Amino acid sequence: MPELPEVETMARGIAGLCGARIVAARFPQGPCRPLAIAPDPTEIAARLAGHRIVSVARFGKRVAIEVGGEESTPHWLVIEPRMTGLLLVAEPPTPQHVRMELELDTGKGSSASPRHQLLFWDQRGLGTIRLLDAKGLDRACGAAKLGPDGLVVTGDDLAERLGGSKRGVKVALLDQKAVAGIGNIYAAEILHRAAIDPRTPCDRLSAAAWEAVARAAREILASAVAHEGSSIGDELYRTADNRKGGFQMLHCVYGRAGTPCKTCGGAIQRIVQAQRSTFFCATCQPRPRSPTRRGQTAKPRRKPPATLVRRGTKA
DNA sequence: CGTTCAACCTGGGCGC
DNA sequence: TGCGCCCAGGTTGAAC
Numbered sequence: 001m002p003e004l005p006e007v008e009t010m011a012r013g014i015a016g017l018c019g020a021r022i023v024a025a026r027f028p029q030g031p032c033r034p035l036a037i038a039p040d041p042t043e044i045a046a047r048l049a050g051h052r053i054v055s056v057a058r059f060g061k062r063v064a065i066e067v068g069g070e071e072s073t074p075h076w077l078v079i080e081p082r083m084t085g086l087l088l089v090a091e092p093p094t095p096q097h098v099r100m101e102l103e104l105d106t107g108k109g110s111s112a113s114p115r116h117q118l119l120f121w122d123q124r125g126l127g128t129i130r131l132l133d134a135k136g137l138d139r140a141c142g143a144a145k146l147g148p149d150g151l152v153v154t155g156d157d158l159a160e161r162l163g164g165s166k167r168g169v170k171v172a173l174l175d176q177k178a179v180a181g182i183g184n185i186y187a188a189e190i191l192h193r194a195a196i197d198p199r200t201p202c203d204r205l206s207a208a209a210w211e212a213v214a215r216a217a218r219e220i221l222a223s224a225v226a227h228e229g230s231s232i233g234d235e236l237y238r239t240a241d242n243r244k245g246g247f248q249m250l251h252c253v254y255g256r257a258g259t260p261c262k263t264c265g266g267a268i269q270r271i272v273q274a275q276r277s278t279f280f281c282a283t284c285q286p287r288p289r290s291p292t293r294r295g296q297t298a299k300p301r302r303k304p305p306a307t308l309v310r311r312g313t314k315a
Numbered sequence: 316c317g318t319t320c321a322a323c324c325t326g327g328g329c330g331c
Numbered sequence: 332t333g334c335g336c337c338c339a340g341g342t343t344g345a346a347c
Contacts (some may be wrong), residue, residue: 131321
C-alpha cells in the first residue's frame with residue numbers, strides 16, 4: 001500500500017498538527033507482537049512527552065515528524081509504514097493493531113473536537129518507528145540511503161544510477177537508492193506509460209528511454225498524489241482522516257491481469273520478477289529491439305510478426 | 316562486487 | 332465448516 005503517493009498523502013494529512021504539543025505517547029502492547037521501535041517504547045515516550053510537533057516531511061516512503069521543545073535539540077520521529085502501516089487522526093480500523101498513539105494538545109481543543117490524536121496503525125506489524133537526532137535522520141533518509149525523489153527524478157539521474165545494471169528495469173525501479181518512493185504498483189504503471197517492457201535489462205536502455213521512464217514517473221506519481229493514492233481490493237489504505245484514495249481507478253496494468261489494456265485492448269499479462277508480481281501489456285510495452293550495432297551480426301530474430309493470435313491468458 | 320532470496324508478520328481468499 | 336496453501340503495497344541481511 002504505502003508507496004510515495006500514499007505516504008505523501010499521509011504526511012499532508014497530519015501536517016495540520018504542526019504546533020501541537022504531545023501530551024503523552026503510548027505504544028500499546030496488545031496481542032500482536034510489537035514492531036521495531038527504537039529506542040525502546042519507554043524511552044521514546046519519555047522523550048516525546050511535552051514536546052511540540054514542529055514540522056512533517058516525507059523522505060521516500062518514510063514520514064519524518066520533527067519534534068522539539070523550546071530549548072531542546074530537534075529530533076525526528078521517523079515512521080516507515082512498510083506494507084500495512086497508516087498514520088491516522090481518525091479512529092483506527094481495529095483497536096488491536098494500533099502501534100503508537102500520540103495524545104495531542106492543539107490549543108484549539110474546542111468542544112467540537114475535544115480530543116486530538118495521532119495514531120500509527122499497522123496490521124502486519126512490519127512497519128518501524130524510530131526517534132532520531134539530526135545525524136540519525138541523515139543516516140536513515142539521506143542521500144546515501146535514498147536516491148532522488150520520484151516526483152522530481154530526471155532521466156540523467158536514472159541513467160547514472162542504473163544504466164550499468166543488468167537487472168530488469170522494473171526490479172531496478174524498486175531500488176530506493178536509485179530513486180526514492182517507487183513501489184510495486186507504480187513501477188508497473190510507470191513502465192506502461194513509458195511503453196517499456198519491465199524485463200528489459202537496464203543496460204539496454206537508451207538515454208531517451210531513461211528520459212521517458214523519468215517523465216512517466218514524475219507524471220504518474222504526481223497524478224497519484226493528486227488523487228490521494230491507491231486503495232485497492234482489501235481497502236486497507238486510507239488517508240489520515242479515513243478516506244479511500246482514488247488513483248486505483250486510473251491504474252492501467254497493476255492488478256489487471258487478463259483484462260483488456262485500456263490503450264490497445266490486448267490482455268494484460270502477469271509475470272513474476274524477483275518474487276513479486278509484475279503487470280504489463282506485451283503490445284504497448286514491446287521487448288526492445290536487439291541492439292544490432294556495427295560489428296555485431298544480427299541475432300536470429302524471432303520470427304513471427306505475422307498474425308498474432310493473442311489468446312486471453314487466464315489467471 | 317552485484318544480484319537473488321528467505322524472513323519478518325497478519326489476514327483474506329481459494330480449493331479441497 | 333475447517334484446514335492448508337498462496338497471495339499482498341516493503342525492506343533487510345545472508346547467501347549465492
